[in-house]
Amino acid sequence: MHLYFLQPFAIFPSAALACLCCFALWRPSACAAGGNTTINQDHNHHRLLGLFDYDFTYPGQALKASNYEPDFAGVDRGIVGRAEEDVTPLTNNAPKPTNISQGKIQYWSFSKDILPGPPGRAPPSFPLNASATNQSRLEEDLLQWLTESNHTGNTRSVWLTISTCDQPSNPVGRTAAPPPLEVYISRSPSNPMPDNQRSDKVVTVDGGYGNITLLNVTGDIWVGVRAPESTDFTGDYSYELAASIDASYATHFNLNNTPWGSQIESWDTDPNSSILATGNITNAWLAITPPPFTIYATKQADLWTNSLSRSVCGLKKHARTKSKSSDNSMVRIGGQRRQLFHVEGLDRSSSYHAFMTLERGPLNTTLGGGGAVWSARNFTTKSDENCKIIHSLAFCTEVAYAVPSNLTTNMTVLSQTYDNYARNAYQNFDKSIQQIPCETTPSARYSLARNCSDCQKAYKTWLCAVTIPRCADFSAPSTLTHLMPRSIRQNFLNGTAPGKRPKGSLFSTENMTSKHYGVSRNPMIDDQIRPGPYKELLPCKELCYHLMQNCPAALQFACPPEGRGLNYSYGHYRRGDQEWKCNWPGGVLVSGAGKTGFAFGTIGLVLAAALYV
Numbered sequence: 001m002h003l004y005f006l007q008p009f010a011i012f013p014s015a016a017l018a019c020l021c022c023f024a025l026w027r028p029s030a031c032a033a034g035g036n037t038t039i040n041q042d043h044n045h046h047r048l049l050g051l052f053d054y055d056f057t058y059p060g061q062a063l064k065a066s067n068y069e070p071d072f073a074g075v076d077r078g079i080v081g082r083a084e085e086d087v088t089p090l091t092n093n094a095p096k097p098t099n100i101s102q103g104k105i106q107y108w109s110f111s112k113d114i115l116p117g118p119p120g121r122a123p124p125s126f127p128l129n130a131s132a133t134n135q136s137r138l139e140e141d142l143l144q145w146l147t148e149s150n151h152t153g154n155t156r157s158v159w160l161t162i163s164t165c166d167q168p169s170n171p172v173g174r175t176a177a178p179p180p181l182e183v184y185i186s187r188s189p190s191n192p193m194p195d196n197q198r199s200d201k202v203v204t205v206d207g208g209y210g211n212i213t214l215l216n217v218t219g220d221i222w223v224g225v226r227a228p229e230s231t232d233f234t235g236d237y238s239y240e241l242a243a244s245i246d247a248s249y250a251t252h253f254n255l256n257n258t259p260w261g262s263q264i265e266s267w268d269t270d271p272n273s274s275i276l277a278t279g280n281i282t283n284a285w286l287a288i289t290p291p292p293f294t295i296y297a298t299k300q301a302d303l304w305t306n307s308l309s310r311s312v313c314g315l316k317k318h319a320r321t322k323s324k325s326s327d328n329s330m331v332r333i334g335g336q337r338r339q340l341f342h343v344e345g346l347d348r349s350s351s352y353h354a355f356m357t358l359e360r361g362p363l364n365t366t367l368g369g370g371g372a373v374w375s376a377r378n379f380t381t382k383s384d385e386n387c388k389i390i391h392s393l394a395f396c397t398e399v400a401y402a403v404p405s406n407l408t409t410n411m412t413v414l415s416q417t418y419d420n421y422a423r424n425a426y427q428n429f430d431k432s433i434q435q436i437p438c439e440t441t442p443s444a445r446y447s448l449a450r451n452c453s454d455c456q457k458a459y460k461t462w463l464c465a466v467t468i469p470r471c472a473d474f475s476a477p478s479t480l481t482h483l484m485p486r487s488i489r490q491n492f493l494n495g496t497a498p499g500k501r502p503k504g505s506l507f508s509t510e511n512m513t514s515k516h517y518g519v520s521r522n523p524m525i526d527d528q529i530r531p532g533p534y535k536e537l538l539p540c541k542e543l544c545y546h547l548m549q550n551c552p553a554a555l556q557f558a559c560p561p562e563g564r565g566l567n568y569s570y571g572h573y574r575r576g577d578q579e580w581k582c583n584w585p586g587g588v589l590v591s592g593a594g595k596t597g598f599a600f601g602t603i604g605l606v607l608a609a610a611l612y613v
Helices: 004-011 013-024 045-052 137-146 283-287 312-318 411-433 452-467 523-529 542-550
Strands: 087-090 096-100 105-110 156-166 182-186 201-203 209-217 221-226 237-244 250-253 264-270 273-278 293-299 329-333 336-344 351-358 371-374 377-380 387-390 401-404 470-472 483-486 534-537 588-592 595-599
Touching: 087 237, 096 105, 137 250, 137 371, 156 182, 156 221, 156 250, 156 312, 182 209, 201 209, 209 250, 221 237, 264 351, 264 377, 264 387, 264 401, 273 293, 273 351, 273 377, 273 387, 293 312, 293 336, 312 351, 312 371, 387 411, 387 470, 411 452, 411 523, 452 542
Parallel strands: 087 105, 250 371, 401 470
Antiparallel strands: 096 237, 105 221, 156 209, 156 237, 182 201, 182 221, 264 273, 264 588, 273 336, 293 351, 329 336, 351 371, 351 377, 387 401, 470 534, 483 534, 588 595
C-alpha cells in the first residue's frame, strides 16, 4: 500500500503524528469527541472528509487522493512529494494514447495482479502455422512476433512498447529531427517514479519505436516517460504506451535486403504511382478480405521520416499517401502468392520510402493490437508522362508494370486495350495446339518431360511479355543500354517533333526509318495508343528459350540468333550480377551497388519465350 499522502506532514511532526493516530485507530468512533459517540455526532467529521476525501475500498486497491494537493507557503513543491494520482495504471494489451509537453515526465505502473492472466484475446485468424515448412520470411516474422509468450508458474515475461505518434514541429530551414522520447523502467517499490536520475532500465526509442522485454517478473513495474526539451522545436509529443503479458503490443521488423524473397518488393513506377508487393505467402492468405497489409509512402526528403518510421501510429498520421483497400489485391504472380499494392498520388521524379504495415483494425486491445511495421523499401518515380502502370488484368494476370500510354486514355480502357489484344492473339495459338495429340499415352506424346499444359503456360507468359511492353523513361540516360528506344518517329506528347539529327545520333535518318527504333514492337501501340517516343525494357530471352523447350517442334517456334536480331527483341539476365535487365512478368525491380534491373524469385526455373517480335 502506498502512502504518498502522508509525506507532506513530515514538515509538521505534531500534525502528522495526530493524523497517524487517528488513522491507526480508524473506526467510526475512533476520532470522535467521545468514545461512544457516533460518526454523525462528531463536529469535526465533515472537516476531515472535506480535507482528505479518501476512498478506502480494500483489499486490492491502494489509497487514492482525489482532491488534496499539498501546497505550503514557503515550501518548494518538489520536496513536498508527488501524489499517487501522478502514476497512471496500465492494463494488459491496452494502449494509453497520451500527449506530453517538452520537458515534462509522466509516470505509469503495471500491477503484479495482472501477471496471472487471463491472457489477451487471440488475434484474428491469420493463417500462421508454426509447424509448417517452407514458410516465407514474412510469415516467419509474424510467427516470431505473435508467439513470443513464455511463462511458467508464478513468473512471467512482460513486454513494454512505446510508439511515438507525433512530435514537435521543425522550424523552417532546420534539417534535424527532434530528440526522441526517453523511457525509464523501475522494478523496485522504493522507486515508483523512475527518471533519468534513478532507474533499473532505459528503453531506447529509435524511429519512434521502443520496446523492452522484462523476464521473470513477479512484482509491480513502474515506467517514466520523459519528453526532452529543446528550444529548436515547437509543440508537444504524443505517444502510445502499452504493456503485455502475451507479446509485444506493437513491433518493427527489418527487411531481408536480398534481390528476391524479401517481405516487400518494388516492381515498377510511373510518374504518379508505384506498384509493390509482399514476398511470397502461403495459399491461406489469399482468402483474407480485405487484404491484411497496407503500404505507406513518404518522400525520402521528409524530415519526420527517420524519427517516426518504426511507429504504426506515426506513419498513419504523417505519411503522404497510403495504398487504398480497393487497389490492394491478393494475387498469384510469377508462380508465387502475394499481396499487390498500387500506391497513387505521388510526385514525378521523386524518391520515396515505402513502409508496409500490418494493422489490427479498430479493436486494438487484442494481442499484437498495435500492429507491425517493416523497414522501408525505396523507389523513385518516373519522369515521363507516357508510361502508366496497369495491373490485375483478366488474361495477362502477371502483368503489373508501366506500359506505353498517353495523356488522355483512361487507365481502365488502357488495361483492357492491352489485355484484349493479347487475348485475341492467343486464339490463333490455341487453335494450333489443339492439333497436337496432347491426351494420349506418354510414349505417344511429343515429349516425356513436357506436355501441352506446359506449352500453353509458356506461350501465354511469352505472349503477354511481348505484346504488352514494359515502358521506361525516354529521358533515361543513354548509358542504360538495356533500354531500347521505341516509336521515335512519333511526336512527343506535348506535340513537338523529334526532328532529324546528324548520322550517329538517336534521331538520325537511319534510326527514324528503322523497324527497331522508329516504331513500337506492336503496330497497335502506335495506331491506337500513340504514346510518342519511349524506351522499352526488353523481354528476357529466357522466355523465348523456355517456349521452345516446352512446345512441340511441329509448332516451329524459333528464337532469333545472337547477333542477328536477338539484341533488338530481347534482353538477358546476368546471373553473375544477380539482377534482371529484362522484363519478366512477375519480376522485381531491385537496386544496389549502382546497379538496377529486375529480379525474380525462382532462379532455378529458366523461363523463356520466343520469336522475332
